[in-house]
Amino acid sequence: MADTLIREVTQYGAQPLSPVPQYWNGAGYEKAQGVNGASRVIMYDSAGETFTDANPASVTVVSSAGGTAVLNSGNPGIVEVVLSAGGTAAFSNSNPANVSVISSAGGTACFSTINPGFAVNKPMGSANNTWSASATISAGATSNTVDLQYNYSISYFGEVTNTASLTLSLEVSQDNSAFYTASSNTITAGTTSPFHYSTTTGARYARLTTSGVSATITATIAGK
DSSP: OOOOBOOOOOTTTTOOOOOOOOOEEESSEEEOOOOSSOOOOOBOTTTBBOOOOSOOOOOEEEETTTTTSSSBBOOOEEEEEETTTTTTTTSSSSSOEEEEEEEOOOOSSSOOSSOOOOEEEEOOOOTTBBBBSSSETTTBBBBEEEETOOOEEEEEEEEEEESSSEEHHHHHHHHSSEEEEEEEEEEEOOEEEEEEEEEOOSSEEEEEEEEOOEEEEOOOOOEE
């Protein structure tokens, strides 16, 4: 059937009948009055596909008291872009990061100039992500590479069991191929030597290398 307009049944003076805002409810046209008659918006990605679990990147406004609660100043909503592979997965183009806007007074407080929201970039780096103490690391060895994307304040720390001094170096790269020394530190001989060093870098990738002697090393690269 052809779309038709609902018209007001009562004229005002000599004015003609006028159309009113309306929507199709599946069976007929009704006046749009806000709640059920509000406009429906469907978001599409650049390929023309709707967002789904298999095609993530949707934006959801969720009530802090539950999805069915009404959003208001006493029960504000939360906007969240969720990491499709889970919070512990590495962020990449195919597995994007999440962004949360959090009230500084807690999730149930309203945002205002006195209580502003803030963006959070979650810390990066799982424990022992470069070396674990399960094997002896030979002199000149290279650790696992860690993706530092969106993190520039970097710490590397852990524990070394060594019989002579060794040099521990942090190497960085932008293409995960060519690496360059960002900092080097000498760890003196000791039964067990804990260490912690920090630096800043705009590089995408980082790893650790050793020189001098073999040692048992547990090490973590972390950032935020």
